[in-house]
Amino acid sequence: MEAARQYNVHEAKTHLSRILERVAAGEEVIISKSGEPVAKVIPLRPQTARTGRGSLRGQIQIPPDFDELPGDIADAFGMD
8 A cells, every 4th residue: 555645734735625636536645744744634435325215125024933032042041
């Protein structure tokens, strides 16, 4: 992995738009003050596309005995 590009505070203020474009493209950027790194700017993970409620209707089957606990497991939990 390539090392993160480093900018001093003055460069970061002057070129913020360009820096954000680089970050949006996947790069990580370090901001330093007096030569010491103080912040890391990283790209955010893309938001997950969510489907509407009920989008899996008809695709999932729950067996009729789903809520029934097998006897050996019930015994192990003292649920006789």
